[in-house]
Amino acid sequence: MFSRTLLCLALSMAATPLLADTVWLKNGDRLTGKIKFFDGGKLLLQTEYGGSIPLDWNQIATLESDRQLLIKESAVTGEVAKSLQPAESGKVILANGGAPRTIELASIQQIMKPKPLVEDFTWKGNLDAALDYKRAERDTDDYDIDLKTKARHGLWRHNAEVGYDREYQDGVVATDNWNAEYALDRFLDEHWFWQGRAEYERDRVEDLARQRTLGTGPGYQFWDNELGAFSLAGLLNRTDYQFANGDKSNFYAVSMKWDYNRYLVGKSFEMFSSGEVGKPLANVADYTLEAEVGLRYKVTDWASLHMKAEKDLVSGSEGDLDETHYSLGFGVGW
Known part of the structure; x- marks a missing residue:
């Protein structure tokens, strides 16, 4: 029965x-x-x-x-x-x-869908790869890989980024560097959070061989939903430099970081931008800027094509830097 x-x-x-x-x-x-x-x-x-x-x-x-x-x-x-x-x-x-x-x-x-402050574990990210071949008076081969991912559980959010860039000019390595960044956000309410950040950069070609940055400060999440997200964070940072000849230096700086993305046309397109503008507290530079802006087109639910422009700017230092890099590549998302 x-x-x-x-x-x-x-x-x-x-x-x-x-x-x-x-x-x-x-x-x-x-x-x-x-x-x-x-x-x-x-x-x-x-x-x-x-x-x-x-x-x-x-x-x-x-x-x-x-x-x-x-x-x-x-x-x-x-x-x-x-x-x-x-x-x-x-x-x-x-x-x-x-x-x-x-x-x-x-x-x-x-x-x-309404998004609650405390929710179950969510994980999303993108892995983008770009290849650039130039055949002219000087042959150039450029390989660029970027991973960006976020995971959230309750009031905690983990942000991680890894990037690698290698460039050959006439068969000789002209650029060889990688960077990794991890940031932990603790939300205080629906919008306000406190962030702690650690960043490491390694360059095997330039005089500045290693760069380490630790920072902390408040942030504000304007929105985070099915249509995209936008947040700002103000940080107090300590940066340590180590040069190829063994010299070392460090300084403190204040900076503003942003992270923005917006889906368009039924999520077929995505506009995105992230970066950081900073002001060193010592006489190192007037200001610094690292930024990227791009457009991503979804070919399938997981594959996409992207166009991206990246800007690195250091103004007021002995060795001013002003570089802009454009790339077109393929990526996967989840």
């Missing part, structure tokens, strides 16, 4: 369809999946049969979802709906436990 009851329960669970979001189109089609977000005129629907599908918002009649979603009718304010219920064409019903509210689809600017 007990085994028969278990069998009936298993059959009933197997026959029960999994909860899924539903999108009705104006042409009468109905699509099921998981609403990821809506922005820039595109609704991204994650499906088992076609992966991530961007849908034109003007072609959507109404929606249905049993999950909590943040509905923004302006760029500033938003309402977290416990569920979405279908309505007549061009409208949707927001259910929050009280009286349901019907709104026009045209009034919605963004839809996304």
Whole structure:
């Protein structure tokens, strides 16, 4: 009798369809999946049969979802709906436990999953590789690999970066350096956090052979959601230099770091920028700048092409530096 009851329960669970979001189109089609977000005129629907599908918002009649979603009718304010219920064409019903509210689809600017302050473990990142071959009066081969990843659990966020650059000019090594950086963020509330950072750079060609930096300071997370993230951190740093001839020096500096990315056109494109501008407290330089800005195009859910520009600037020192590097490459993301 007990085994028969278990069998009936298993059959009933197997026959029960999994909860899924539903999108009705104006042409009468109905699509099921998981609403990821809506922005820039595109609704991204994650499906088992076609992966991530961007849908034109003007072609959507109404929606249905049993999950909590943040509905923004302006760029500033938003309402977290416990569920979405279908309505007549061009409208949707927001259910929050009280009286349901019907709104026009045209009034919605963004839809996304609300992100709590404390959440389960999340991990994301990109590995980008760029190759540059130049055949002219001077042949140049340049290889550049960059790894950037973030992991978050609760109020803690781990940020790690590793980069390697090697360049040959007429078969002779002209650039050979790598760098690694780790930063730990402790969130104090939804936006404010405190960061500690350690960075190491090794160069086998230039006179400045090793560079170590330790820094700490407050940061502010403006947003971090399905559409991207933007944060600033102000740091007090100590930097140690070791030169190829064995000489050493150190100094303190204040700096501002930024990290920005924004997804566009149903996550087909991503704009990104990160960097740091600093002011040494000693008479080392007037200011320093390390920055990158680029655009990434997703070929598949995990593969992408990117264009990137990098800027290294040191002003006011005995050996001023002003370098700009452009690259086009391939990457993978998760």
